[in-house]
Amino acid sequence: MxxxxxxxxxxxxxxxxxxxxxxxxxxxxxxxxxxxxxxxxxxxxxxxxxxxxxxxxxxxxxxxxxxxxxxxxxxxxxxxxxxxxxxxxxxxxxxxxxxxxxxxxxxxxxxxxxxxxxxxxxxxxxxxxxxxxxxxxxxxxxxxxxxxxxxxxxxxxxxxxxxxxxxxxxxxxxxxxxxxxxxxxxxxxxxxxxxxxxxxxxxxxxxxxxxxxxxxxxxxxxxxxxxxxxxxxxxxxxxxxxxxxxxxxxxxxxxxxxxxxxxxxxxxxxxxxxxxxxxxxARDGEGATKLIEVAVKGAVSNDEARTIAKQIVGSNLVKTAVYGADANWGRIIGAVGQANASVNPETVDIELGPIVMLKGSNPVAFSEEEAKAYLEKDTIHIMVDLNMGDGSGTAWGCDLSYDYVKINASYRT
Amino acid sequence: MxxxxxxxxxxxxxxxxxxxxxxxxxxxxxxxxxxxxxxxxxxxxxxxxxxxxxxxxxxxxxxxxxxxxxxxxxxxxxxxxxxxxxxxxxxxxxxxxxxxxxxxxxxxxxxxxxxxxxxxxxxxxxxxxxxxxxxxxxxxxxxxxxxxxxxxxxxxxxxxxxxxxxxxxxxxxxxxxxxxxxxxxxxxxxxxxxxxxxxxxxxxxxxxxxxxxxxxxxxxxxxxxxxxxxxxxxxxxxxxxxxxxxxxxxxxxxxxxxxxxxxxxxxxxxxxxxxxxxxxxARDGEGATKLIEVAVKGAVSNDEARTIAKQIVGSNLVKTAVYGADANWGRIIGAVGQANASVNPETVDIELGPIVMLKGSNPVAFSEEEAKAYLEKDTIHIMVDLNMGDGSGTAWGCDLSYDYVKINASYRT
CATH class of the missing domain: 3.60.70.12 (L-amino peptidase D-ALA esterase/amidase)
Structure with a gap:
């Protein structure tokens, strides 16, 4: 095939x-x-x-x-x-x-x-x-x-x-x-x-x-x-x-x-x-249980979109939330907020798989059960639209689990 | 007093x-x-x-x-x-x-x-x-x-x-x-x-x-x-x-x-x-069991020394090694290596508390038992001397434990 x-x-x-x-x-x-x-x-x-x-x-x-x-x-x-x-x-x-x-x-x-x-x-x-x-x-x-x-x-x-x-x-x-x-x-x-x-x-x-x-x-x-x-x-x-x-x-x-x-x-x-x-x-990251794919669009350039995508997928707080199947989109905002890129704090959309969480930087009511069920999957898609320009980019990472700590607390022994 | x-x-x-x-x-x-x-x-x-x-x-x-x-x-x-x-x-x-x-x-x-x-x-x-x-x-x-x-x-x-x-x-x-x-x-x-x-x-x-x-x-x-x-x-x-x-x-x-x-x-x-x-x-960081203090000297400026100190104390791999009392100084080198600062790869000294681990970028033989005993303390001092200039700076953080993951995998619940 x-x-x-x-x-x-x-x-x-x-x-x-x-x-x-x-x-x-x-x-x-x-x-x-x-x-x-x-x-x-x-x-x-x-x-x-x-x-x-x-x-x-x-x-x-x-x-x-x-x-x-x-x-x-x-x-x-x-x-x-x-x-x-x-x-x-x-x-x-x-x-x-x-x-x-x-x-x-x-x-x-x-x-x-x-x-x-x-x-x-x-x-x-x-x-x-x-x-x-x-x-x-x-x-x-x-x-x-x-x-x-x-x-x-x-x-x-x-x-x-x-x-x-x-x-x-x-x-x-x-x-x-x-x-x-x-x-x-x-x-x-x-x-x-x-x-x-x-x-x-x-x-x-x-x-x-x-x-x-x-x-x-x-x-x-x-x-x-x-x-x-x-x-x-x-x-x-x-x-x-x-x-x-x-x-x-x-x-x-x-x-x-x-x-x-x-x-x-x-x-x-x-x-x-x-x-x-x-x-x-990324999927085989130490201790990983899930692949996380973050797609950013609407950035002022592809470079900035990639920077933001990496910031999100690299956030320990995002990674632990995905591990715990906790739809805490505030942590995605936290990561976007500290990215070295142009961001309009009033125009951000966030989607977790098919679920809209934030629209124009305002929270959207969603079903916690549906979000939790989505986060139990083995590949998690996070989409962020800055609604500023045409730049887009994707980054990949994994969740942060107990096993990551276990593996790395005694790597040499 | x-x-x-x-x-x-x-x-x-x-x-x-x-x-x-x-x-x-x-x-x-x-x-x-x-x-x-x-x-x-x-x-x-x-x-x-x-x-x-x-x-x-x-x-x-x-x-x-x-x-x-x-x-x-x-x-x-x-x-x-x-x-x-x-x-x-x-x-x-x-x-x-x-x-x-x-x-x-x-x-x-x-x-x-x-x-x-x-x-x-x-x-x-x-x-x-x-x-x-x-x-x-x-x-x-x-x-x-x-x-x-x-x-x-x-x-x-x-x-x-x-x-x-x-x-x-x-x-x-x-x-x-x-x-x-x-x-x-x-x-x-x-x-x-x-x-x-x-x-x-x-x-x-x-x-x-x-x-x-x-x-x-x-x-x-x-x-x-x-x-x-x-x-x-x-x-x-x-x-x-x-x-x-x-x-x-x-x-x-x-x-x-x-x-x-x-x-x-x-x-x-x-x-x-x-x-x-x-x-x-820093000592009360989520899941922390130890305070880590990183002092950098010999940098080309105080700003760069602070940047490197933050890079080390923020490294997940350094944090998990400290948690596991594993004297893996290679991870300190890893963190220094990626810092956005001037580094001469031939002149770096690293000390873990009183123990010299690297001198002029060459490994120094040390007692694993002594290093492990030091890493069991509740405050860990890491010193890095770049031997390039007069810049110095300090940063503080904590180790990364199972409890960090536990706390953050379900913060909202």
Whole structure:
């Protein structure tokens, strides 16, 4: 079954059922249990058959972890990547010179194992900050990787990148571009410390599209701002976050540029995939029982609409109210009120799913029973209309539960 | 016992043991149970014997509640206030025209009851957003107020302004100014939705100092920025927050101006009182088991140091780690890393109480047992030195516990 989506009313982007990071042509993946974690897969590799155009976005934290520095150095060389090596359990962040040395060593080991130039290798780590990588385990782990093309290989990779995640995140979308079938697939991890601007999340995207690194970067930036940068679990931003996309051109399309008639199709393809992964991350937020989607319209700009949507979905008070199925729209107003954006305090409408709660900033009588029943669902839609302009934007997050506190009160133990 | 504090090495500001809002000369207070809450005091009044110079700071929310509009109108007239009327249980926020009418009515009723000009009356409300005040109860409540000068009157007022608070907040400090004994006393409420820039908090300050409204405003602004605006419980800002100070001049000092030799003494007096109330609010944060004090130094400016301190103390991940007594300094780094301030990622020191955790951005080995024992205390000090400049600042907050979620998952029920 393909779920059709539309660009300019043409249904041309479709979901690939059970698709993932290996659905595009010319990629393989694998993972091993190297002993960084008690009994789960903890080192993964993702490889393109040929060097691929590459683009990446990174955390805005002042403290970029060592692997991000190494990855940036690799990409800076030619804008191409052929392999991504990633470990969980240890973030290799705030580990000084030793940490940087260890990240380079991960790159060298991967280069030797797979006979890929060091400049074509990206390195990623996720886990606890401030601990050194156990390099003996990393070395034997990398040396025992045996990547393949099957669904189980994709699944192993998707499992190896998880930390407090409870489920794997993957997706793939397909579209016809220049008469060729082009795929964008991806895998991601992220559960806590998730916030706009690349919180503790990693995203690995693959595509068989032909596209230059420069244009791929432009598309990734545009899409990231409205997908991964619009999710929040707890407002904290981490040191290791990265989304990386490889485009190996094996679909055989004429190289994509912004002038290409199908450029909007490719951007939409990339966006659908990133939005799917972003929502999977938000829904699997630490302790989450519900996905919250906040849509803001009538703002003076799309930027401001996105800012307000993030403020609402990031509010602890909104999150706890949703957890408790309490239709306390005053907390939505509280969040809108403190947003760094233009707001007319007399013209705000708020809807919770199908239920109107506030109209022109005045309370509307509603059935508490109906609202409570709505809030028991597993996806909650909050709509805010500022009635000021044409700006709109969406953000995704989750509720705040006892389990969030439990998970985070003793993460390291 | 008086606890001495110093200005320029002179010990001149002292704590008044068990002091509060009625410790300065010439004030009385009272409260009643008007039926807004089930069985607790819910309307309070604070009155100066004579019209007092007044200054106030308000929430920065786009949605200022009706009572704040009325209070600003009163103060704008002459800069003087003689009585403050306040109710809990209902915030009278997002209540449109009716809400504004109700706030004016509260002012009129108070004017008639106490024979004080309407322009000398401030109105404050706190509680649930989006519900109308039950004006019949408000009216009979105000009419049954019988303020007095005793400790029990101060206590009644302090109780009437509480919502989810578990304890009253009050304090008083004293200093010699121009040969006269001057007091600054205060009461405050606030427990959830506490964040920089006047979250769901109310502060009522009294002083017998002689000072013009203009200079009082300058002093209040200066002090608020480093006290009330430096606390956070959950990062949410409310619609009703206000700190108001009345100065009735009954101490008999020569009116204070910034040129007065004792001006720094008065500012320090005001600051000590506001800091005491701010810390009482942070310690009583919803579900809190510990007060967290974060001191940042070595920043490029005091402003940036305060920004970073707030970012740390507001991080859910730091708060849950403190709750769980987990010395996970990586989360402190996470918070510093995302602060909108200058940070050199190579030069950061972090100390948890007496324990050095990070030096020059490199991990320092420490005893987990010692760290855990420290984190079991009821006040936790976190120190961050950026080693860049001379800027310093402090912020206060609390840990994030199961009870925070419990309290907020069903606030209205």
């Amino acid at each position: 393909k779920q059709a989506l539309s660009v300019s009313n043409k249904e041309i982007v479709s979901l690939v059922e059970n698709g993932g990071v290996l659905s595009p042509k010319g990629y393989k993946a694998g993972a091993v249990h190297a002993g960084l974690r008690y009994n789960r897969l903890d080192i993964g590799v993702l490889i393109s058959e040929t060097p691929a155009s590459c683009a990446a976005v990174y955390t805005t934290s002042h403290f970029q972890a060592a692997p991000l520095k190494v990855t940036q150095e690799s990409i800076a060389n030619e804008g191409k990547i052929q392999a991504v090596i990633v470990n969980s359990a240890c973030a290799n962040a705030c580990t000084g010179e030793q940490g940087l040395k260890d990240a380079y060593k991960m790159r060298t080991l991967t280069s030797e194992k797979f006979n890929v130039s060091e400049d074509y290798i990206a390195v990623a780590s996720t886990g606890v900050i401030g601990e050194y990588l156990p390099m003996d385990k990393i070395e034997s782990g990398i040396n025992s990787l045996e990547p393949g093309k099957g669904g189980e290989n994709a699944e192993d990779f998707q499992k190896a990148i998880l930390t407090t995640d409870t489920v794997m995140k993957s997706s793939c979308y397909q579209a016809e571009i220049g008469g060729k079938s082009v795929h964008v697939g991806g895998a991601a991890k992220g559960s806590g410390m998730i916030h706009p601007n690349m919180a503790t999340m990693l995203g690995f995207l693959t595509t068989d599209a032909a596209i230059s690194p420069e244009h791929l970067s432009a598309a990734l930036k545009e899409v990231t701002d409205i997908t991964f940068n619009q999710i929040t679990v707890d407002g904290d931003t981490s040191t290791n976050d990265m989304v990386i996309v490889m485009a190996n051109g094996q679909a055989g399309n004429k190289p994509l540029t912004p002038d290409h008639s199908d450029w909007p199709v490719f951007v939409k393809l990339l966006k659908e995939n990133c939005e799917s992964l972003a929502k999977q991350i | 008086k606890q001495a504090l110093s200005v320029s090495n002179k010990e001149i500001v002292s704590l008044v043991e068990n002091g509060g809002v009625l410790s300065p000369k010439g004030y009385k207070a009272g409260a009643v149970h008007a039926g807004l809450r089930y069985n607790r005091l819910d309307i309070g009044v604070l009155i100066s014997e004579t019209p007092a110079s007044c200054a106030a700071v308000y929430t920065t929310s786009h949605f200022q509640a009706a009572p704040l509009k009325v209070t600003q109108e009163s103060i704008a007239n002459e800069g003087k206030i003689q009585a403050v009327i306040v109710n809990s249980a209902c915030a009278n926020a997002c209540t449109g025209e009716q809400g504004l009418k109700d706030a004016y009515k509260m002012r009129t009723l108070t004017s008639e009851k106490f024979n004080v000009s309407e322009d000398y009356i401030a109105v404050a409300s706190t509680g649930v957003i989006g519900e109308y005040l039950p004006m019949d109860k408000i009216e009979s409540g105000i009419n049954s107020l019988e303020p007095g000068k005793g400790g029990e009157n101060a206590e009644d007022f302090q109780k009437a302004i509480l919502t989810t608070d578990t304890v009253m907040k009050s304090s008083c400090y004293q200093a010699e100014i121009g040969g006269k004994s001057v007091h600054v006393g205060g009461a405050a409420k606030g427990s959830g939705m506490i964040h920089p820039n006047m979250a769901t908090m109310l502060g009522f300050l009294t002083t017998d100092a002689a000072i013009s409204p203009e200079h009082l405003s300058a002093a209040l602004k200066e002090v608020t920025d480093i006290t009330f605006n430096q606390i956070t419980v959950d990062g949410d800002t409310s619609t009703n927050d206000m700190v108001i100070v009345m100065a009735n001049g009954q101490a008999g000092n020569k009116p204070l101006t910034p040129d007065h030799s004792d001006w720094p003494v008065f500012v320090k007096l005001l600051k000590e009182n506001c800091e005491s109330l701010a810390k009482q609010i």
